[in-house]
Amino acid sequence: MDFKEKVIQQLNSQFPEMKLETTDFRGDFCIKFSPDNLLMICEFLKNNDQLKFLLCEDITAIDWASRTNRFTMVYHLFSLKNKFRLRLKTDVDDSTTSIESVSSIWRTANWQEREVYDMYGINFLNHPDLRRMYMPEEFEYHPLRKEFPVMGIPGSLPLPKK
Amino acid sequence: MEKLTKNDVHPKIVQALLGADTTFTVEDALDNEMILNMGPQHPATHGVLRLLLRLDGETVIACVPELGYLHRGYEKMAENMGYLDFIPHTDRLDYLSPPANNVAYALAVEKLAGIEVPKRAQYIRMMMCELSRIASHLVAVGALAMDVGALTVFLWTLREREKVLDMYDVICGARFTTSYTRIGGVAQDLQKSTIIEIQKFIDELEKSLEEVERLLNSNRIFIERLEDIGVISYDDAIDFGLTGPSLRGSGVDFDLRRDASYLYYNEVEFKVPVYYEGDCLARYFVRMDEIRESAKIVTQVLDKLPSGEIMANNPKKVLPRKTEIYTKMEELIHDFMLVNFGINPPVGDIYQAVENPKGELGFYIVSKGEGHPWKLKIRSPSFVNIQSIPHMTKGYMVSDVVAIIGSIDPVMGEADK
Amino acid sequence: MGLEAKLQQDGFFTTTIDAIISWARKSSVWPMPMGISCCAIEMMAVGDPKYDIARFGSEVMRFTPRQSDLMIVAGTVTYKMSHVVKKIYDQMPDPKWVIAMGACTSSGGMYRSYSVVQGIDQFLPVDVYLAGCPPRPDNLLNALMQVQEKIGRTKARDFQDLPQPDFTKQY
Numbered sequence: 001m002d003f004k005e006k007v008i009q010q011l012n013s014q015f016p017e018m019k020l021e022t023t024d025f026r027g028d029f030c031i032k033f034s035p036d037n038l039l040m041i042c043e044f045l046k047n048n049d050q051l052k053f054l055l056c057e058d059i060t061a062i063d064w065a066s067r068t069n070r071f072t073m074v075y076h077l078f079s080l081k082n083k084f085r086l087r088l089k090t091d092v093d094d095s096t097t098s099i100e101s102v103s104s105i106w107r108t109a110n111w112q113e114r115e116v117y118d119m120y121g122i123n124f125l126n127h128p129d130l131r132r133m134y135m136p137e138e139f140e141y142h143p144l145r146k147e148f149p150v151m152g153i154p155g156s157l158p159l160p161k162k
Numbered sequence: 163m164e165k166l167t168k169n170d171v172h173p174k175i176v177q178a179l180l181g182a183d184t185t186f187t188v189e190d191a192l193d194n195e196m197i198l199n200m201g202p203q204h205p206a207t208h209g210v211l212r213l214l215l216r217l218d219g220e221t222v223i224a225c226v227p228e229l230g231y232l233h234r235g236y237e238k239m240a241e242n243m244g245y246l247d248f249i250p251h252t253d254r255l256d257y258l259s260p261p262a263n264n265v266a267y268a269l270a271v272e273k274l275a276g277i278e279v280p281k282r283a284q285y286i287r288m289m290m291c292e293l294s295r296i297a298s299h300l301v302a303v304g305a306l307a308m309d310v311g312a313l314t315v316f317l318w319t320l321r322e323r324e325k326v327l328d329m330y331d332v333i334c335g336a337r338f339t340t341s342y343t344r345i346g347g348v349a350q351d352l353q354k355s356t357i358i359e360i361q362k363f364i365d366e367l368e369k370s371l372e373e374v375e376r377l378l379n380s381n382r383i384f385i386e387r388l389e390d391i392g393v394i395s396y397d398d399a400i401d402f403g404l405t406g407p408s409l410r411g412s413g414v415d416f417d418l419r420r421d422a423s424y425l426y427y428n429e430v431e432f433k434v435p436v437y438y439e440g441d442c443l444a445r446y447f448v449r450m451d452e453i454r455e456s457a458k459i460v461t462q463v464l465d466k467l468p469s470g471e472i473m474a475n476n477p478k479k480v481l482p483r484k485t486e487i488y489t490k491m492e493e494l495i496h497d498f499m500l501v502n503f504g505i506n507p508p509v510g511d512i513y514q515a516v517e518n519p520k521g522e523l524g525f526y527i528v529s530k531g532e533g534h535p536w537k538l539k540i541r542s543p544s545f546v547n548i549q550s551i552p553h554m555t556k557g558y559m560v561s562d563v564v565a566i567i568g569s570i571d572p573v574m575g576e577a578d579k
Numbered sequence: 580m581g582l583e584a585k586l587q588q589d590g591f592f593t594t595t596i597d598a599i600i601s602w603a604r605k606s607s608v609w610p611m612p613m614g615i616s617c618c619a620i621e622m623m624a625v626g627d628p629k630y631d632i633a634r635f636g637s638e639v640m641r642f643t644p645r646q647s648d649l650m651i652v653a654g655t656v657t658y659k660m661s662h663v664v665k666k667i668y669d670q671m672p673d674p675k676w677v678i679a680m681g682a683c684t685s686s687g688g689m690y691r692s693y694s695v696v697q698g699i700d701q702f703l704p705v706d707v708y709l710a711g712c713p714p715r716p717d718n719l720l721n722a723l724m725q726v727q728e729k730i731g732r733t734k735a736r737d738f739q740d741l742p743q744p745d746f747t748k749q750y
Contacts (some may be wrong), residue, residue: 025510026273054400055416057515058541062528074526076513076541080400080414083421087513108403111549119237129178134230134578135694136659137172143238143693150235150242152693157658160665160702202663203613204642210615210660231660232616235692250689257617301620320627327624338621338713575616 003084004029010051014044030087035073035099038090042105045077045086053077053086056106059113061092061120065146069094071122075102098123119144175228179214182224182552195223200563202231208305208567209574211548220559225552229545232578240538244504245271246345246481248538253339255540255576258301259294259519261287261330263576264343269424270514270525271345275479275507280471281426283347288425289360289463290333290342291516292456296367297326298519299407299449299456306446306568307378310387315377322370325363332356345505346480347473357464364457371453378446388442392554392566395440402550405543406521407452408570410436411444418517430462442569449571479505504533520544520573542576597734604648604674605730607636608723611647611671613664615654618681618713622653630716635723644670649726651719652703655683656696665702673741676730678722679705682712 004024011020011031018041021032033041045053058076071092078085092099101124103109111133113124118133121142132139141148141156179197201212210231216224236255240248252267253260265287272279304319327337333356334342334349342349378384394404399412409416417434419427435451437444474480481500482493509531515524521543528537547570554570555563585592612622625632632638641647644667656664668677679699682688685708687697699705706729709722 026276026512028512030511056403057522058513058524058526058539060526060537060539062537074511074539076524076526080416080421085422085513085515106403107398107401108546108549111545115545129181131174131178132230134233134659136230137174143235144241148238148693150238150692157694159658159696160662162702202660203667209619210663231657231663232655233657233659233694234655234690235694239690239692254617257620317628320623321629324624324627324629337715339617 003082007031007051007084007086010048011041011044014048015040028085028087030089032089035090035093038073038088038102039100039105041088042075042102046105051079052081053079055080056102056108056112057085059102059109059116061116061122063120063144063146071097071120073099073116073122092122096123097121098125100125101127103127118142121145175214175226179216179224179226182216182226198560202228208572211567211572211574211577213551213563213567215555215560215563217560220561222555222558222560222563225555225563227548227551229548229574229578232574234579236540236579237538240535242534244501244533245275245507245535246500246505249343249345250339250341253341255542255579256298256518256520256523256544256573257339257575258573259298260339261290261342262294262298262516262518263523264341265291265425266514266516266518266523267525268343268345269516270512270527271505271507273514274510274512274527274529275345275505277346277474277476277479279347279474281468282351282470283472283474284425285463285467286348286352286472287343288427288430289460290340290348291425292459292463293326293329293360295456295519296453296460297323299453300326302519302568302571303374303446303449305571306388306442306565307384309564309568310384312377312381312384315374318370318374318377322367329356329360329363332359344473344481346476347471351472352467357467360460361464364460367457368454371450375450385443387562387565388446388569390439391442391558391562392569393439393441394550394554398550398553399440402553403546404521404550405546406517406519407445407448408521408547408550410434411448412440413438418515418522422515424514424516427459429466430459432456432459442565445569479507506531506533515541518543520571520576521547523576540576540579542579544572544574544577545579548572548577597736600735601731601733604733605727607639608649608676608727608730609639609641609647610637610723611644611650611667612640612642613650613652613654613667615652615656615660618653618684621713621716622651622680622719625716625719630720632720632723635720635727637723644668645672647671648674649676649678649723651678651680652684652699653680653713655688655690656699657694658696659694661696661699661702664699668703674733674738676706676726677703678707678709678719678726680709680719680722681714682710685709688712 023030045051055078057078060074062072064070069091073090075088115133196217198215202210212228214226215222252263255263300319300323304316307315330340331337334340394412396413399409415436432455435448437447477496486493487497507529511528513526515522524541526539527535530536554566679685683690684699687695707722707725
């Protein structure tokens, strides 16, 4: 059996009432679900004996600019046991712009979520240390949001005196 | 290391430092703790990494890395330029192995746009990747040795690295930031004389590696400064998302070249060196072994190098040669369209990861069918590896911090993006 | 200077104090390697056996600003880093010189983005701008020679009225 089907089958048998959308583009397998189920699914994917997605490779967000629920969170997981990469996607609710942190499941998520917070301004609930990653703490904007200009906003970052 | 004043540190960083988990205890602990600022301008922190250390005597009880001193806004710039324009920027991500980054990016865009690349081009790319791995690991080993006090090794490994750079010079006309790959192939073909030169370098490499090892492997000071320092266990290494030599030094047998094969790595034979101690010394040994494996791969690539084209035949997506642009109408039109409107890959998103010298370098590209990516995320190995420094340094001495940073070998260009 | 030849003859020569001071000054420029990014690797290459900066009397890379005369700013300076660069420059004792190594240090280069300072001359006086991304090591040696030339033209009294650095000050 294909491993993609196996992942879906395992998830369906564990969470029968959950709605999962799957896409398969150029061999990249992706599962999309509602943000409320994020922690449950992540924990299951990591701890299930047959799946074992132990390595969280990457966490990022996409800004769709003009859509309702403008941010989508993207997680890339890798199963060392099965040599399989899985992508998870979930939309962030517009009203709160916040989502549960997965840093309790993978410790590597700590900094990756801080980066997303810095760049997109998405709040992570129950994050141990939510600070800016790259930009100075005094900086007010979130650079990777689509409305932020490439050359920045003049005066937002101070220069030392000559 | 400078003395810290109150104004130097943002209150939130100090808060993070003081709030850090310090559950373990030190024997004969002193009462007065000290906060020490290390970097961003410090000879041993490899670039502009800044560490805040909370010390008890000389023992590190907490450490908070502060990044962003080299944040150049790559991801924002990528959203505002075409796919072709971003190639030179990838050079400057991990600036110790520019060709490997080029290849990773080109592979990602080719996967997104669905471009088939000729076999000869892929073999040349493989060779460039492995040469850059040799160059990068040579600097890593040399810098690690320098950090723990053996300056000679650094001069020797840099001498060897210069030879690799000279070969880049011959192959692609630039010694450092090469921008050698194009979407759909490589810029120039290999000359026969270059192949002989590369083979000569590979044959002589073993001798200089032995020279380096004779200096280091029986050096008591070097061994004692690295052995059992900065230990990270098998489970922790995976949990922290480590990749590359740092992961393999902790006993995890994982290499993307073998486990998620790209290019033609399935056609060459190589071993994945794994050490189980998880300390700085293990990471050093992994690097030395990897240099040898890379040399083996280069030899095999040169032996098997197929003949044929070096650019894909896909005029709508691949830039034509300059000589053809100036003489043929059709190529001129294609060139104009590609440069002005871009390659317009289909709507979708892909993630392409390669095994870089530092670890897994991944590009996640979201396309809306336009000439520029809607989003481009760089998954940089150094960024993730630096995250484990607080865990590794806890309980060791200040001088060990230097060795630990050296053994992880971060490059701030890609960590800060 | 052919000093040995002089020694063979009379064993002494006459010169002005200004000339001998600026000669000594320019032949032993101690650089402060402000290595920030890619250019720092090429700066390291200048110190290696192939290019050998020791030929120009500048192999003594001082990692503390208080012992150096020349700051080589090698790499992209971001707004966050600019304060650090400035602070280190302020700690260098006078007289001091600055090389802006590489395109992004000189003008922002290929980084037209929100976080990169578009040229360090916005907050530092620069003596030599160095083209290239990154410049080849030979090019850095050329810049060093230009700085030496510039130092050679100075007079000792040019620096008399400069403020002495206050080492008791907490930077």
